[in-house]
Amino acid sequence: MELGERHRGLTVASCLANRATSDPEAAFLLVGDQSFSYGLVDAHAEALAAALHNLGIEADDRIAIVLPNCAEFAITMFAAARLGASIVPFSPWHTAQELQYMLRHSEAAVAVTAEHFAGTDFLELFEALMPQLPALQYLITVGEQDLWYDDRIFQFEDLISSGEGRDFPFAPVNPDHDVFAILYTSGTTGKPKGVELTHTALLAPAAGTVEAIGLGPGDTVIGVSLLSQIFGLGPGLLGTLLAGATLVLQNEADDESTLELIERHGVTVHYGVPTSFVMELEELEQRPRPVATLRAGVVAGAPVSDRLVARVREHLCPNLQIAYSLTETGSTVCMTRPDDPPEAQLFTVGRPLKGTTVRIVDGDGKDLPVESVGEIAVRGPGLMKGYSRQPGETRSALTPDGFFLTGDLGIVDERGFVHIVGRRKDVIIRAGYSVYPREVEVKIQAHPAVRDAIVVGVPDRVLGEAICACIVPVEGAIVTGEEIRQWCRLTLADHKVPDRVRFLDALPVTEAGKVRRLEVIRSLSEESSRPA
Numbered sequence: 001m002e003l004g005e006r007h008r009g010l011t012v013a014s015c016l017a018n019r020a021t022s023d024p025e026a027a028f029l030l031v032g033d034q035s036f037s038y039g040l041v042d043a044h045a046e047a048l049a050a051a052l053h054n055l056g057i058e059a060d061d062r063i064a065i066v067l068p069n070c071a072e073f074a075i076t077m078f079a080a081a082r083l084g085a086s087i088v089p090f091s092p093w094h095t096a097q098e099l100q101y102m103l104r105h106s107e108a109a110v111a112v113t114a115e116h117f118a119g120t121d122f123l124e125l126f127e128a129l130m131p132q133l134p135a136l137q138y139l140i141t142v143g144e145q146d147l148w149y150d151d152r153i154f155q156f157e158d159l160i161s162s163g164e165g166r167d168f169p170f171a172p173v174n175p176d177h178d179v180f181a182i183l184y185t186s187g188t189t190g191k192p193k194g195v196e197l198t199h200t201a202l203l204a205p206a207a208g209t210v211e212a213i214g215l216g217p218g219d220t221v222i223g224v225s226l227l228s229q230i231f232g233l234g235p236g237l238l239g240t241l242l243a244g245a246t247l248v249l250q251n252e253a254d255d256e257s258t259l260e261l262i263e264r265h266g267v268t269v270h271y272g273v274p275t276s277f278v279m280e281l282e283e284l285e286q287r288p289r290p291v292a293t294l295r296a297g298v299v300a301g302a303p304v305s306d307r308l309v310a311r312v313r314e315h316l317c318p319n320l321q322i323a324y325s326l327t328e329t330g331s332t333v334c335m336t337r338p339d340d341p342p343e344a345q346l347f348t349v350g351r352p353l354k355g356t357t358v359r360i361v362d363g364d365g366k367d368l369p370v371e372s373v374g375e376i377a378v379r380g381p382g383l384m385k386g387y388s389r390q391p392g393e394t395r396s397a398l399t400p401d402g403f404f405l406t407g408d409l410g411i412v413d414e415r416g417f418v419h420i421v422g423r424r425k426d427v428i429i430r431a432g433y434s435v436y437p438r439e440v441e442v443k444i445q446a447h448p449a450v451r452d453a454i455v456v457g458v459p460d461r462v463l464g465e466a467i468c469a470c471i472v473p474v475e476g477a478i479v480t481g482e483e484i485r486q487w488c489r490l491t492l493a494d495h496k497v498p499d500r501v502r503f504l505d506a507l508p509v510t511e512a513g514k515v516r517r518l519e520v521i522r523s524l525s526e527e528s529s530r531p532a
Contacts, residue, residue: 007207007242011175011199013081015241016042026217027246029071030265036071038241044160045078051163052083055138057110059084059171062182064108064136065228066090066099068117069249072142072156073227074237076112081180081199084171088182088194089228092117093493100129102184102192106388107135112156115143118252175199182388183230185327186436194388201330204381206239208353209332213296213321215269217244222261223271223297224249225432231300231323234331236271245269255279259289270297270317273432274304274464277312277320284315291316298335300325301432302464303420306346324349324420328397328404330382334358334418348417356380357403360412365399373421376410377403426517428457428465433495435467440488440496444469447487449477452507454515455498458524469498470520472506 007015016038019028024039057063063080065087067073073089080087088106090099092114103111113122126139130152142156180199184192215221224236224247240247248261259280261267277299284291297317299309304322312320322345323335336350344350352358359367360374368374379402386394398404409422428435437455444453452472460466473479481501488497502524508516 007203009175010203011081011173012180012203012238013045013078013173015203015238016045016078016081019241019244023217023244026244028241029074030220030246030248031069031071034071036074038244041071041074041078044075045082047160047163047166048075048079048156049082049163050166050168051159052079052085052110053168054163054166055110057083057085057138059173061085061110062088062106062108064088064090064103064106064111066092066094066111066113066122067142067227068092068114068251069224069227069232070114070142070251071249072112075160077233077237081173082171083168084173084178086179086182088184089233090184091226091228091493092120092122093495095491095493096125096129097491098192098493099125100132102194103129103133103136105192106182106184106194108133109135110138110140111136112140112142115141115145173199175203179385181233183228183233183327186434186439191439193390193393195327196385196388197330197382198385201382201384202234202238203242204355205329205331205333205353206234207242208356209235209298209323209335210239210243210245212335212337212353213269213298213319214338215239215243215245215296219243219245219268220248220265221245221269221271222248222250222258222265222267223276225273225276230327230331231271231325235298235323255283256287259283259291262291262294263289266293268293268295270294270320272297272299273301274299274308275302275431275462277308277316278462281311281315295319296338297321298323300332300335302429304464309346321345322349324418326378326404326406328384328406329356329378329380330384332382333378333380340417344415344417348413348419350418351416352378352418353380353382356382358412358418359403360410361399361403361405365405370414371411373409373411376406376408376418376420378406379403428455428467430457430465430467430495430499431463435496440467440469440492440498443488443491444471444484444498447479447484449474449479450484451475454507454517454520456517456521456524458500458521460499463499466499467496468500468502468524470502470504470507470524472504 020038020042027035028038029036139153179196181197182194224232294317296319300323321336324333325331334350334352336345357379359377411419440455451474457465458468484501508519
């Protein structure tokens with residue numbers, strides 16, 4: 001029986017309970033020098049669920065998770081699943097303004113957060129945020145400081161201790177209907193939208209992904225950049241669970257530390273965005289390391305060149321496969337397989353996962369003939385339930401027969417392989433992160449020395465695409481590129497800050513006054529290709 005078939009009809013909580021019963025001592029998570037078995041994660045999740053229930057948290061409540069990659073993230077997720085609650089995971093790199101908007105919009109009743117991470121004091125941050133978040137009842141902190149808390153703030157370990165051995169009622173869950181996770185992703189306007197995903201919407205694509213690479217109990221996985229992102233949460237964490245494998249978690253990962261962990265733990269499967277593989281190859285060239293244990297991998301999150309895939313297969317990960325993944329589809333839509341023809345493994349993103357249908361449509365939503373270029377539309381078990389509290393946005397994103405309009409341009413060839421040829425939406429894919437130009441442009445245009453600005457993506461060998469801000473300054477103003485970057489850092493996450501700033505006398509526009517973005521991109525690309 002296929003992996004996906006074995007888990008059909010199960011919830012996230014029941015998948016962990018089954019694994020913890022059948023193989024409780026097997027390592028599930030490796031974090032630093034610590035190993036967390038399936039049985040231990042299950043026991044801690046049950047205790048945390050009991051403690052949260054004692055605080056009044058119940059089915060349909062929303063639990064925000066503002067944590068880096070750590071065991072506490074997984075424990076919180078599985079505790080929420082036991083209660084029938086929904087998780088709302090956020091990156092700890094979000095700014096205070098971004099967190100305030102999304103926490104308020106999600107109406108989270110509880111937030112689980114690190115005390116400190118990457119120079120941010122989250123206790124101080126939430127102290128300022130909580131008065132602005134009427135729905136937020138409790139804050140749970142992860143850290144080692146012995147701090148005094150009030151009756152709304154608890155320490156993670158204390159709650160687990162208080163919940164051990166306590167009973168709480170079973171929450172009936174419909175895995176095909178009930179929302180388990182709300183992941184915020186930006187639209188073309190840069191405004192965050194909460195993507196509602198059921199248990200099935202997360203588990204089905206995860207099962208299909210790990211099945212395609214043959215992940216099993218003997219495997220150890222590395223390369224999950226953030227558990228709060230769809231690929232990390234789905235194929236990364238839940239896929240590892242379904243396969244009974246082991247997941248190595250990293251924070252602030254770099255090429256050197258990743259290669260060291262591959263060697264130390266005998267890692268067999270490597271996930272990553274193109275940028276991570278580029279940097280690891282460069283590190284291997286300078287300092288060779290034994291990485292022969294790697295047998296398979298998946299690259300996703302950004303466009304990848306056939307040359308990079310070939311180099312990774314030769315020098316790092318012999319069975320690297322390419323996946324096409326979206327938040328609104330629960331992660332993987334399609335991917336290459338080891339038994340695909342060699343040219344398909346290099347030049348396509350493979351065929352759809354079982355149960356998933358891909359159509360190519362024109363501007364009116366009508367099907368196009370085979371080999372035609374059009375917008376990719378997707379329907380399958382991973383499809384979102386909708387955008388949280390945004391029925392209008394949901395309607396505009398779906399066709400009448402329930403296909404999600406991805407905004408990506410592609411072709412389906414005669415053999416059923418999907419080719420990505422471009423994007424309809426103005427989105428920059430920087431190191432695996434989606435950056436929407438409008439959001440960055442609004443911030444830059446608020447600078448007093450800026451008269452006009454546009455933000456575009458330009459090819460970059462390491463990042464895939466770099467963010468370039470093209471600015472027309474106010475007459476007589478004196479401003480530097482670094483000042484613009486510092487201005488952006490005040491309100492934008494680091495991955496949205498422009499990598500390059502160019503000052504222009506004027507922006508090229510059409511007769512209707514619309515900026516010729518393509519002309520700007522072409523000019524910048526020509527500039528970067530000139531010899532120094």
